Amino acid sequence: xxxxxxxxxxxxxxxxxxxxxxxxCIRTNDIENVGRTSRHQTFFEMLGNFSFGDYFKKEAxxxxxxxxxxxxxxxxxxxxxxxxQDDDETFALWHDEIGVPKERIIRLGEDDNFWxxxxxxxxxxxxxxxxxxxxxxxxxxxxxGDDTRFIEFYNLVFMQYNKKDDGSLEPLKQKNIDTGLGLExxxxxxxxxxxxxxxxxxxxxxxxAAELANVSYxxxxxxxxxxxxxxxxxxxxxxxxxxxxxxxxxxxxxxxxRRLIRRVVxxxxxxxxxxxxxxxxxxxxxxxxxxKVIEISTNIDADVKTxxxxxxxxLKREELRFVSTLERGEKLLDQMLADxxxxxxxxxxxxxxxxxxxxYDTYGFPVEITNEVxxxxxISIDMNSFDIEMEKQxxxxxxxxxxxxxxxxxxxNLAEDIPDxxxxxxxxxxSTSVVxxxxxxxxxxxxxxxxxxxxxxxxxxxxxxxxxxxxxxNGFLYMMEAENEQQAIVEIKDVQKxxxxxxxxxxxxxxxxxxxxxxxEAAVDANLRQRAKVHHTATHLLxxxxxxxxxxxxxxxxxxxxxxxxxxxxNFHRPLQDKELVEIExxxxxxxxxxxxxxxxxxxxxxxxxxxxxxxxxxxxxxQVRVVEVPGVSMELCGGTHVSNTAExxxxxxISEQGIASGVRRIEAVAGDAFIEYVLTxxxxxxxxxxxxxVKAEEVTGRVEGLLEELRLTRNEVSAARAKAAIYKxxxxxxxxxxxxxxxxxxxxxxxxDDVDADSLKNAAEYLVDLLKDxxxxxxxxxxxxxxxxxxxxxxxxxVDLGIKAGDIIKPLAKSCGGxxxxxxxxxxxxGRKPExxxxxxxxxxxxxxxxxxx
Numbered sequence: 001x002x003x004x005x006x007x008x009x010x011x012x013x014x015x016x017x018x019x020x021x022x023x024x025c026i027r028t029n030d031i032e033n034v035g036r037t038s039r040h041q042t043f044f045e046m047l048g049n050f051s052f053g054d055y056f057k058k059e060a061x062x063x064x065x066x067x068x069x070x071x072x073x074x075x076x077x078x079x080x081x082x083x084x085q086d087d088d089e090t091f092a093l094w095h096d097e098i099g100v101p102k103e104r105i106i107r108l109g110e111d112d113n114f115w116x117x118x119x120x121x122x123x124x125x126x127x128x129x130x131x132x133x134x135x136x137x138x139x140x141x142x143x144x145g146d147d148t149r150f151i152e153f154y155n156l157v158f159m160q161y162n163k164k165d166d167g168s169l170e171p172l173k174q175k176n177i178d179t180g181l182g183l184e185x186x187x188x189x190x191x192x193x194x195x196x197x198x199x200x201x202x203x204x205x206x207x208x209a210a211e212l213a214n215v216s217y218x219x220x221x222x223x224x225x226x227x228x229x230x231x232x233x234x235x236x237x238x239x240x241x242x243x244x245x246x247x248x249x250x251x252x253x254x255x256x257x258r259r260l261i262r263r264v265v266x267x268x269x270x271x272x273x274x275x276x277x278x279x280x281x282x283x284x285x286x287x288x289x290x291x292k293v294i295e296i297s298t299n300i301d302a303d304v305k306t307x308x309x310x311x312x313x314x315l316k317r318e319e320l321r322f323v324s325t326l327e328r329g330e331k332l333l334d335q336m337l338a339d340x341x342x343x344x345x346x347x348x349x350x351x352x353x354x355x356x357x358x359x360y361d362t363y364g365f366p367v368e369i370t371n372e373v374x375x376x377x378x379i380s381i382d383m384n385s386f387d388i389e390m391e392k393q394x395x396x397x398x399x400x401x402x403x404x405x406x407x408x409x410x411x412x413n414l415a416e417d418i419p420d421x422x423x424x425x426x427x428x429x430x431s432t433s434v435v436x437x438x439x440x441x442x443x444x445x446x447x448x449x450x451x452x453x454x455x456x457x458x459x460x461x462x463x464x465x466x467x468x469x470x471x472x473x474n475g476f477l478y479m480m481e482a483e484n485e486q487q488a489i490v491e492i493k494d495v496q497k498x499x500x501x502x503x504x505x506x507x508x509x510x511x512x513x514x515x516x517x518x519x520x521e522a523a524v525d526a527n528l529r530q531r532a533k534v535h536h537t538a539t540h541l542l543x544x545x546x547x548x549x550x551x552x553x554x555x556x557x558x559x560x561x562x563x564x565x566x567x568x569x570x571n572f573h574r575p576l577q578d579k580e581l582v583e584i585e586x587x588x589x590x591x592x593x594x595x596x597x598x599x600x601x602x603x604x605x606x607x608x609x610x611x612x613x614x615x616x617x618x619x620x621x622x623x624q625v626r627v628v629e630v631p632g633v634s635m636e637l638c639g640g641t642h643v644s645n646t647a648e649x650x651x652x653x654x655i656s657e658q659g660i661a662s663g664v665r666r667i668e669a670v671a672g673d674a675f676i677e678y679v680l681t682x683x684x685x686x687x688x689x690x691x692x693x694x695v696k697a698e699e700v701t702g703r704v705e706g707l708l709e710e711l712r713l714t715r716n717e718v719s720a721a722r723a724k725a726a727i728y729k730x731x732x733x734x735x736x737x738x739x740x741x742x743x744x745x746x747x748x749x750x751x752x753x754d755d756v757d758a759d760s761l762k763n764a765a766e767y768l769v770d771l772l773k774d775x776x777x778x779x780x781x782x783x784x785x786x787x788x789x790x791x792x793x794x795x796x797x798x799x800v801d802l803g804i805k806a807g808d809i810i811k812p813l814a815k816s817c818g819g820x821x822x823x824x825x826x827x828x829x830x831x832g833r834k835p836e837x838x839x840x841x842x843x844x845x846x847x848x849x850x851x852x853x854x855x
Contacts, residue, residue: 053174353385
């Protein structure tokens, strides 16, 4: 309902009196319940009907009952109703108008039957319809929350209040309806299956997962069934998300996709799926499951099949990447378990819940696997502290969810009678306007004086407000006295839209005082506007060039049109090759040189789509849309400002191309004046470089390559000299070797080598173990500078055969020096950040090895 919030609040006029919807929804706040209950899902489809001040309770209740009993054919005596505890009107409508017996109408409190859209915003009492799977249990002591008996499938929200910051409720000017009917829940009821997962929406995916895991769902135990349900639900979610352009990443919506994918991979491994589940141990099994989802979805959402190749490629890359993450988690688990044994000191070894949670949260490592591996080594897990960490995460997540304020920017402080701003900026850069409102720190004021930051609302404006990726215009407002004497100047640095289509001009008063109701002369900075126009049109050309060079399937994922550059994000699975970038630049500069005249027209959204116009990312469109066309090249729905002829762009140059998230690339480029400035700056750099190197421009590359080769050779010579020096120094230390053990034949050398670098320290240790012969143990440390510590432990086979491992020796040594490390049984390296602890740590290592060798 978020898209309708301004309409519910009366801030934006309704376009239609009522609507019916089918919406794909993702919800992960109760993800742990997926598969464990009969109804929780991360992905579901919500069917709904909305009234924007048209019909209200009586009609909504009547039609919900008619849909449930007449259209879906549900038996009336199997339906129960819940109402808000104080809502006598709704109770009466259900009983007197519909005929539901009083004993099947349950009053519930605010937590269950008063719906809010967040901390603030539209809200109201609600009424829910429940299906009773076991009416034979009677009507006494009924609990509608009993999942074994009831399922709530239809929620009717009577949106009649606005919840304010202080928690008070103010009646809305118009009473609204927002209902939701869960498709999966209704499918479960109609198909007479025990849970949502066994409907034809999800069960084919579960069956495919069971096949890959080589298990039978029908014969599986509850734990296995739960895992298969998780896979079925999550696979449906990620396929639709990726189809809709949401790719895995570590932020925002992308993190939701990544989290769900990782949960499927972890769950598949727990079920024993190896590789692709069909014999290829290096393969991925998610694409195989995704094909089943796509097959099921083809007749529901045709775009899913069209985008199938991208979906499958994305899932394969993400799964294989995560498998390597899991492997790193396994290595970290090994280290954590070794530390738990080391720190046990006579007590039963235990892995901390915090460590187990790090594995779970950071590496996606299932706590079940952590527990299983730990038990094999005789180590328990502190599950109480693990649960505490989990609860902390849930509370943080819930807190973040609860504090989302579904408000319209400055909505509470803008006068309700301020009309939409008339935009004149397509045809002029100057206008006479009236100040409709002033805001300082979000609060309305009547006048503002020199030096103040202010937000100004005008009745009409030539200033473009940020939207469609294009930033807001800059410029000035001038308030004039009689006889055209200047009274006030406001420097405008940004323009934003608020509450639908009210333009908020943000600026600083540099002279005089500005007042509400006065006329001002609004003047846009023409040079900056031209820069924005050039970059916006170049962005359209860039999108067309990308589609021609790398494929029509690529789509926009974000953009920025600024005065100094443009930025374009797009969905693509790999870096662009140099030759592709050259081809893209070439196409765009060719179109610029063609001097094509742009065509701009307003038409219906339906006609624009029919003609093939492309929608800009992040924009919302009404029934009438503005279409910007570069004939034969580009046609897009766009409210931005553009050049009239492509020749105005003058030139186009790509500055960079890089990945910003999995499956999302970013191009930054310059055009127009910014292009000229870029070329001149680069030319100046080249001239300076030529002067420094004393070569011509075409000879720079060869000269730099020659210098790099000389540098490489010099570094190798220095490294070799350091290694020789370290070995020479090590040879002088060999005389300090002590002999240990019952037969006094094991040689032990523990020494500091001052400032020797890590590689040279390694070479010295290898030289010494060869020199001292088997059995021998060498421990060396150094402080190569910048607060660093380098450590090496080298053991001969005879010492390793005694059960002594280099890694076990170096871990406490590295810990004392503020670092960590590891290695093979015979050789380990580590680093640290506490040089002052090196000598003490080496002495501890000497004592530890002496005790072990004397045994």
